[in-house]
Amino acid sequence: MEKIVTIHLDRGLDTPLYTQLFWQLRSLIKEGVFQPDEKLPPIRMLASELGVNSITVVNAYKQLEKEGLAYSKVGSGTYISPVNRDERSTFAYEEADDLRMMERGQISVKGDTINFASATPTPDLFPVENFKTLVNRVLDRDKGDVFGYQQIQGFQPLRQSICMYLEKYSITSSVDSIQVISGAQQGIDIVSKALIEFGDCIFIESPTYRGAIEAFKSRGARIVEIPIEEDGINLGELEQKISLYNPKLVYVMPNFQNPTGYSYSDEKKQRILQIARAHNTYIVEDDFLSELSYTGSTSLPLKALDHSENVIYIKSFSKIFMPGLRLGFMVVPGRLWNRVLSAKHTSDISTSGLIQRTFDLYLREDVWVEHIEYMKEKYRKRYELFMGALRDSFPGEVNYKDPGGGLHVWFQLPQGYSDEEVYARCLKKGVLITPGSLFYSGSSGRSHFRMSFASVHSDRIVKGVKMVGSVLEEYLKEGAAAGSQTEGYSPFM
């Protein structure tokens, strides 16, 4: 090999060696260590250097090809794909981190693909005419003030509307405690800036939203994963580790969590608040979509129960309903106001005045509540179709919990089966799902996957679920056959 690259394969891990090799090569390609059209090391040479079987390298190279990162020339070897200029913006996502794109359903899909990876509604559901009316009213009313510098903390009337809106969810707040943000991701970034110093420890649910993991890592945080269970975070483990690590914050999604769809029981909600209070740590509540309960029961945010100002509440207005809007807010405990304001200023000074002022009217005149009800009805129908199709066509060995709300269902494969394999096989059939490993900070969790029903039109949901069901059937059958020969071993490595 001409260049010195460092690859570590660890036989102690659950992850197959070929997958480990694939991910590391993928990183090296993304970091630009390999150039377009550069030849990858010959298979036997690399295998011998790494002390692995040639088939391991073959499989890793194949995976690179499958992802479009490499191509092979017969009789010559495997080469790094050139950047196709016409597809640059798509490719850029791949390069930057297609994992995060996929998690958000931003990965580009070919025309006919049934997209269970995306959690974004189709554009026909957005309330364009409403919005237009309100934008024009704002411009006529406020004129040039729309374009001057805005208050860092946010447009004051919008903060008032937010306080009123929060009362619906039993959250008591004041205009002083609201910080307007350009979407939930910025909220996470700002909390990170305000609280995390290099080397600090923070806790996350495992699995969780990858955009949060990235933001915490970007601040140099050490990340401790606490498993989430069907009724919420594992409190035993949380309590045990919280004294040990003294985390700056615990990042949670208590209702319809992403990716699992799990919700905290009322008891766990109370207990985690007690723990935070006792240990004087912050809970960052990313209220992903408490509103989207389909069972009629209401799911209170943690913030509604927080009487000791331990919860930093982050809410996006845009995430599911109008993602391109880039607007959200935080409810900030008093002792953090200054730090949060300062972090917002360092991030982008303030959020667009036009968007803030328009959205203020949305909230103030209850157009927003109507819109949520409308979307909820759409989603509920898709949810019911989806759950019905699951019951009809998924093999019994694949476990999942009915979330009762939200947008996602989380599936567990039997021991030894790989999410990436399911992902690849589904993609071949024209169905996109999200491999579960994307939602872990470490390398665990390869036996889960996530499906979202938000952006698939009703008439294709049953078809799509059936296709995934048959992929699973087939995969499990092969595995069983292989398993009968090689006990406890992954059937594809």
Add this chain to the structure above:
Amino acid sequence: MEKIVTIHLDRGLDTPLYTQLFWQLRSLIKEGVFQPDEKLPPIRMLASELGVNSITVVNAYKQLEKEGLAYSKVGSGTYISPVNRDERSTFAYEEADDLRMMERGQISVKGDTINFASATPTPDLFPVENFKTLVNRVLDRDKGDVFGYQQIQGFQPLRQSICMYLEKYSITSSVDSIQVISGAQQGIDIVSKALIEFGDCIFIESPTYRGAIEAFKSRGARIVEIPIEEDGINLGELEQKISLYNPKLVYVMPNFQNPTGYSYSDEKKQRILQIARAHNTYIVEDDFLSELSYTGSTSLPLKALDHSENVIYIKSFSKIFMPGLRLGFMVVPGRLWNRVLSAKHTSDISTSGLIQRTFDLYLREDVWVEHIEYMKEKYRKRYELFMGALRDSFPGEVNYKDPGGGLHVWFQLPQGYSDEEVYARCLKKGVLITPGSLFYSGSSGRSHFRMSFASVHSDRIVKGVKMVGSVLEEYLKEGAAAGSQTEGYSPFM
């Protein structure tokens, strides 16, 4: 004293002891170490603990009072000011960092104050009707697509328009190299995320824009200040230190720098590029306002001369012309595309689709160029009035350079005179200027101040400059009198 607070006064510094004490107390108040209405330590007690004269403490407390951070009760002592609820949003700025607010001219001013601190134009100058027409066209044309997730890198047609726009400034770019951002501050934040690891060294011009210093510090960077001279950064010092410190980046504003208004000579522009190339370091060019030349000569951005992809170019569309818009872009060297894209994603996913699409039409149909020409004409008139008034009414001992463009003039007081004193005296007369110490990372530079002519209407410019002139006359006279008794010593300590 009931609480343990740490105060270090250093007699080796140029800064008077009372000023050092003032700033440290101010920080402690801002950090919440002292509570509203809490009594400050008695003067003699604190003086004796610190080993200083009582008058030092008296002066520091007076300064706190002057800033509204403390109040005194006759015969009782000095107390921390309560937070006035009605003024919270203003006070929050104070708490967070009124320095940065002031630098942007975001500090709140009473009705009649003549504001030479702000660089923001008055709202009547914003092109509201144009904007409204274009927003409506976008909503009619793109409908729901406006509200779906946008490309992280930015709306592709906008990136095309930006490339065409950049040709006017001799910058060659491609849609691939453009990253859309929510204003220049976000650009600086994203570059920091993409390039700076904890402990890295970065270089800045000294003095410079404080929002950049904060962003770099927030990443744990060590900051090295390189003095800026009337024809650009001190290249000798840059070259000498660059090998020593191996900085990740050098942050510069080559045309009409903030706060000095200085511009790099053509030779210095070429030389700094050579140095960056030779040392393989990045230059982050914050193109504050190259467009605003009033002398007819054009000021090329550094990026126009960068043939080796060492320059990361940051440009705000909003900074001066429509600050509330929150829109800008970067031109990114190819090897940083992925890192920048990833940092943008971690920051706020993408910039508002509505703003991007509307601004695309602005650029595409040359409405933007017209708007700039219009604003430039307005600013040029204010500039000429301002420079004329300076010549008429400023004492000769106060030095400044005619910037020939931009929005700021930078003044140097004679040795021993303090910017904070000038600031306080001007404020008493109802004129706001910006103390120069705000623009330094360390504690140097207390003998400069900045004045901006952007947001003062023409009819008040001469009056305001005259008032500052007479404040300076008086201050210098007192200083001369004091100086005749205590040689080389600051007249007010």
